[in-house]
Amino acid sequence: MDIVVEQRTPATVVHITGSVDGLTADTLMATLQQQIDAGNTRLIGDLSGVSYTSSAGLRALLATVKQARTAGGDFRLAGVLPPVHKVLEMSGFTTILKLYPDVDGAVASYPA
Amino acid sequence: MSAPVASRKRVALVIGAGSVKCAAALGLWKVLKREGIAVDMVVGCSGGSLYAAAMALGYDAEETEAMTLSMWNRDVTKRRDYGSMLGAFLPKLFRFRGHFGMVHGEPLLAALRKGFGDKTFADTVLPLYVVATELATGQQATLAGGKVVDAVRASIAIPYIWEPWEVEGKLMLDGCLSAPLPVDVAIKEGADVILAMGFESPYPRRIRSATSYAFHVNSIYTNNLFRANYSFHNLAHHAEIIPIVPDFGEPVNLFDTHKFGHVIACGARAAEEQLPYLRQLLAEPVAKPSSPGVGSAVR
Numbered sequence: 001m002d003i004v005v006e007q008r009t010p011a012t013v014v015h016i017t018g019s020v021d022g023l024t025a026d027t028l029m030a031t032l033q034q035q036i037d038a039g040n041t042r043l044i045g046d047l048s049g050v051s052y053t054s055s056a057g058l059r060a061l062l063a064t065v066k067q068a069r070t071a072g073g074d075f076r077l078a079g080v081l082p083p084v085h086k087v088l089e090m091s092g093f094t095t096i097l098k099l100y101p102d103v104d105g106a107v108a109s110y111p112a
Numbered sequence: 113m114s115a116p117v118a119s120r121k122r123v124a125l126v127i128g129a130g131s132v133k134c135a136a137a138l139g140l141w142k143v144l145k146r147e148g149i150a151v152d153m154v155v156g157c158s159g160g161s162l163y164a165a166a167m168a169l170g171y172d173a174e175e176t177e178a179m180t181l182s183m184w185n186r187d188v189t190k191r192r193d194y195g196s197m198l199g200a201f202l203p204k205l206f207r208f209r210g211h212f213g214m215v216h217g218e219p220l221l222a223a224l225r226k227g228f229g230d231k232t233f234a235d236t237v238l239p240l241y242v243v244a245t246e247l248a249t250g251q252q253a254t255l256a257g258g259k260v261v262d263a264v265r266a267s268i269a270i271p272y273i274w275e276p277w278e279v280e281g282k283l284m285l286d287g288c289l290s291a292p293l294p295v296d297v298a299i300k301e302g303a304d305v306i307l308a309m310g311f312e313s314p315y316p317r318r319i320r321s322a323t324s325y326a327f328h329v330n331s332i333y334t335n336n337l338f339r340a341n342y343s344f345h346n347l348a349h350h351a352e353i354i355p356i357v358p359d360f361g362e363p364v365n366l367f368d369t370h371k372f373g374h375v376i377a378c379g380a381r382a383a384e385e386q387l388p389y390l391r392q393l394l395a396e397p398v399a400k401p402s403s404p405g406v407g408s409a410v411r
Contacts, residue, residue, distance in 0.1 A: 055353035
């Protein structure tokens with residue numbers, strides 16, 4: 001899994017490529033946690049390069065959402081591909097997470 | 113005394129409700145067999161219980177396909193249960209028994225007997241768990257003993273369609289009413305890696321009969337339950353749940369047995385997609401247990 005962090009005022013975009021699963025979830029969570037600890041709580045997960053997520057991946061996403069919201073921000077998803085969207089839907093995550101077709105839309109969703 | 117450390121991860125295969133779509137589990141089963149990936153338990157619900165039972169009894173994919181083709185056809189729903197319906201709709205004239213089904217249960221039972229005979233859970237080569245729902249309490253029931261036919265018959269007792277079935281003195285309905293994809297059973301029985309093959313129920317395009325209305329309403333309930341349960345199980349499990357979600361590319365309905373080949377191929381394809389990750393995951397060392405034992409099977 002590759003992770004690239006990009007500052008796109010007023011948000012921080014985390015571009016993720018690969019699978020979000022039991023082998024990679026800890027790395028992703030650590031990266032996202034670093035951003036929250038640094039005060040970058042308006043997060044966007046760019047999942048346009050993610051083709052798969054498992055239960056461990058879902059737990060990482062949920063933990064990040066809770067931490068970001070507790071810190072006054074949010075963790076929003078952009079560019080979710082159909083296989084991942086199906087899993088998010090099956091697990092009820094689409095009812096609690098904000099999803100956007102692309103990163104630009106997700107960035108615009110945060111007030112400047 | 114410290115708990116013994118397992119030498120490898122325990123793998124469970126969970127097959128949820130989904131009528132003919134559940135045959136996709138045979139495609140997954142073929143891939144696992146080919147790759148030499150051992151499964152430590154199988155859990156089935158509703159249509160999934162047919163395949164879970166066949167796998168646990170040691171039938172191979174081809175045998176199971178032939179068996180389900182011979183038993184799962186329109187003959188099992190052709191005969192109406194007029195006695196049951198009269199009791200339900202004219203209770204003053206005909207005694208109402210507290211439940212009813214529009215379709216007679218005898219052909220279904222005969223079909224199941226053709227497939228499983230008098231085999232019991234003691235005949236299985238893999239631990240088998242079949243999920244049904246207690247009519248009186250609504251509780252999920254995990255059946256792991258007695259005759260396989262009884263457990264499967266109870267697990268597929270679709271409400272309003274078939275009468276509930278008595279197991280261990282309790283009337284049981286379709287497992288779909290309490291656990292459409294019973295991942296929780298695998299968690300409780302100590303599985304580390306759970307291969308979860310689940311299906312949401314399709315909604316008919318048009319509702320043209322009482323039966324299709326009953327199916328539609330059932331689907332609304334069970335699809336919402338499916339998502340709620342799956343969400344909780346994902347968060348509750350200590351290790352990994354791998355969703356195996358075949359894309360059939362076309363509607364697959366209750367008796368589309370002519371689509372078996374396609375359904376099985378889709379199941380195999382979905383399994384192939386997860387294979388690289390599954391191999392990596394199983395190659396990882398087993399995490400040291402941090403708490404004492406998990407639930408054990410009552411067989």
